Amino acid sequence: MVNAMVESVTIFNFGSCPKCFDETLLLPSEEKYAIERVADPASWDGTRTDVAVITGYLVPGDAAVVEQIAANAGQVIAFGTCAVTAGPFGLASAKGTKFLAAREVAKDAIELPACLGEWFELYEAIQGNAPQRPYKKLCSTCKRRSTCKFLSEVVRQLDPATDEESCFNDRGFACNGYVARQCKEKCIDQFTPCRACKPLIDRPGIRMLSMFGTLVANVEVATEATGGIAGTDKLADGPDDVTRGVPDVSGVFFRFSLPVEMPLGKVLSSGNILSNVFTGRMIEELPLIAGMLGGQNAISMQLDIIEAYEQGTGIEVTDVVKTHRNNLRELESQIMTAIENSDAVAYGGTTEQIRQVAGNMNLSRVYFGGFKTVIPGEQASFEEYKAKIIEFKQGTYQAGNVAYTLDAEGKVTDFTWSVKA
Amino acid sequence: MNTAGVARMGYDTAIKIVPLQCSGQANPQLIMDALKDGADAVGVIGCCIGACHFVNGNMLSMHRIKLMKQLFKELGYSDQQINHYTARAAEGETAVGDFEDIMARLKRAEHDGTTLPEGW
Numbered sequence: 001m002v003n004a005m006v007e008s009v010t011i012f013n014f015g016s017c018p019k020c021f022d023e024t025l026l027l028p029s030e031e032k033y034a035i036e037r038v039a040d041p042a043s044w045d046g047t048r049t050d051v052a053v054i055t056g057y058l059v060p061g062d063a064a065v066v067e068q069i070a071a072n073a074g075q076v077i078a079f080g081t082c083a084v085t086a087g088p089f090g091l092a093s094a095k096g097t098k099f100l101a102a103r104e105v106a107k108d109a110i111e112l113p114a115c116l117g118e119w120f121e122l123y124e125a126i127q128g129n130a131p132q133r134p135y136k137k138l139c140s141t142c143k144r145r146s147t148c149k150f151l152s153e154v155v156r157q158l159d160p161a162t163d164e165e166s167c168f169n170d171r172g173f174a175c176n177g178y179v180a181r182q183c184k185e186k187c188i189d190q191f192t193p194c195r196a197c198k199p200l201i202d203r204p205g206i207r208m209l210s211m212f213g214t215l216v217a218n219v220e221v222a223t224e225a226t227g228g229i230a231g232t233d234k235l236a237d238g239p240d241d242v243t244r245g246v247p248d249v250s251g252v253f254f255r256f257s258l259p260v261e262m263p264l265g266k267v268l269s270s271g272n273i274l275s276n277v278f279t280g281r282m283i284e285e286l287p288l289i290a291g292m293l294g295g296q297n298a299i300s301m302q303l304d305i306i307e308a309y310e311q312g313t314g315i316e317v318t319d320v321v322k323t324h325r326n327n328l329r330e331l332e333s334q335i336m337t338a339i340e341n342s343d344a345v346a347y348g349g350t351t352e353q354i355r356q357v358a359g360n361m362n363l364s365r366v367y368f369g370g371f372k373t374v375i376p377g378e379q380a381s382f383e384e385y386k387a388k389i390i391e392f393k394q395g396t397y398q399a400g401n402v403a404y405t406l407d408a409e410g411k412v413t414d415f416t417w418s419v420k421a
Numbered sequence: 422m423n424t425a426g427v428a429r430m431g432y433d434t435a436i437k438i439v440p441l442q443c444s445g446q447a448n449p450q451l452i453m454d455a456l457k458d459g460a461d462a463v464g465v466i467g468c469c470i471g472a473c474h475f476v477n478g479n480m481l482s483m484h485r486i487k488l489m490k491q492l493f494k495e496l497g498y499s500d501q502q503i504n505h506y507t508a509r510a511a512e513g514e515t516a517v518g519d520f521e522d523i524m525a526r527l528k529r530a531e532h533d534g535t536t537l538p539e540g541w
Contacts, residue, residue, distance in 0.1 A: 094495060203450060206449045207449075207450065209449055209485065210448050210449045210450065210485055213449070213484045213485030213486075213488045217477055217484055221483050221484055221487055223470070223483075226506065231515075231518065232469060232508055232518070232519070233470055233506075234504065234505065234519075235486055235487060235490075235505035237500065240487070242487045243488075243491050247491075249489075249491045249492040250492055250495045250496065253488075254492075261453075263496070263498075264538070264541070265495075265496035265498075266496065266535070267495070267496065
């Protein structure tokens with residue numbers, strides 16, 4: 001356990017977006033310990049450090065470097081879900097990309113999952129106050145109330161203006177809050193179902209699948225006869241209302257835990273990790289995924305994805321929406337400058353402004369057609385900038401640096417981003 | 422299954438029976454554990470639709486397994502390694518028919534090379 005005698009903290013950035021690495025800029029600078037930030041861990045000189053903080057996803061090729069870090073550190077902290085389970089990048093394991101959890105190499109590592117990693121939790125962990133079980137449940141902090149009644153339908157989108165009190169799951173809108181801890185980003189407050197980046201329990205993906213599968217017991221499930229004279233009913237293999245409601249089970253329930261819960265997938269890889277992450281996902285989930293893993297380009301990546309679909313399907317947005325989007329793009333360039341200059345004050349100020357408009361650093365409020373919740377301080381009525389429920393239209397969509405193709409179900413079959421892989 | 426046993430009906434020796442009070446108890450974690458611990462396939466056999474002693478345990482199980490099958494397909498594996506059947510308690514041949522179906526589907530998946538890797 002780390003204690004107050006810590007004199008040196010070294011923060012490493014492995015593969016990722018790298019928002020968690022950037023977020024560590026917010027660690028108080030007046031502390032007694034010296035903070036070294038290592039953007040390229042392979043070139044690290046191996047100097048002894050009291051606390052090593054690992055951010056970003058790890059691949060098998062990183063094992064030797066992480067071993068060296070663990071051998072030269074008093075304590076290793078895996079900061080952010082990427083370091084713990086590969087985070088949203090782990091979805092690429094369905095296409096054969098291998099990942100490494102920090103604890104596979106550094107067995108005593110303290111795990112601080114969250115997307116975005118919570119700097120205050122890291123700060124406490126460095127002091128020796130890592131969070132302990134039992135963790136506080138996300139549902140206990142949610143303003144919505146769950147009845148856990150069996151559902152008759154599954155929906156992929158909800159109108160942001162309706163019903164502020166019912167649990168998303170009660171309305172057939174899959175939310176992983178049941179298996180998540182209280183968190184800082186709190187997507188649920190931005191009318192965005194939780195995807196459990198900060199899991200409450202082990203094996204959150206399969207358990208949430210189990211929970212949701214139970215909830216949808218009244219949804220029509222297809223059966224077929226087994227055949228023969230002693231035939232009975234068998235669960236059918238074809239699509240039905242259950243699979244049409246959740247056409248992307250791995251992306252919904254296993255977004256942050258796929259590599260640690262399931263075997264390595266055999267789907268043909270595109271050769272690009274970002275493309276592998278996005279392929280197979282549902283169009284309505286793309287804005288949040290981009291907000292999570294787009295890193296310093298998250299805003300432009302997310303807005304490119306949104307605007308591509310809006311332009312391709314004729315969704316019009318108001319001037320209020322355009323103004324806020326331009327503001328967000330401007331904030332993105334400001335945050336890049338702040339990071340480049342390691343300017344913690346500017347970084348902190350800019351992130352607060354982003355949170356003001358986009359709801360959080362995962363940009364959960366931003367959606368097709370507008371915003372999902374009221375923007376504080378915005379004088380225009382919510383109706384003027386409210387997000388729209390989209391129809392799923394097959395086709396190829398392109399805007400800015402993003403291009404993707406959707407199938408008839410609204411699932412991505414091909415994705416390219418030309419700025420950063 | 423008891424009826425099938427009493428009637429000395431034959432079925433593949435690869436079939437290992439794990440009795441549960443209700444198919445609704447066969448949760449996805451258990452199924453994944455079985456597959457991880459060496460089972461080649463898992464077939465959950467519940468009561469006929471509408472005949473659940475615990476109201477809807479068989480339906481709960483069916484819906485969960487449907488999502489699991491979808492997950493397996495998304496990962497590039499055969500969804501024929503997990504299936505849900507129903508059988509009539511008084512007719513052993515319905516359970517034996519299910520066993521045969523489990524084996525036939527597994528063999529097809531093995532032939533296609535889409536079964537889960539060993540020791541994952």
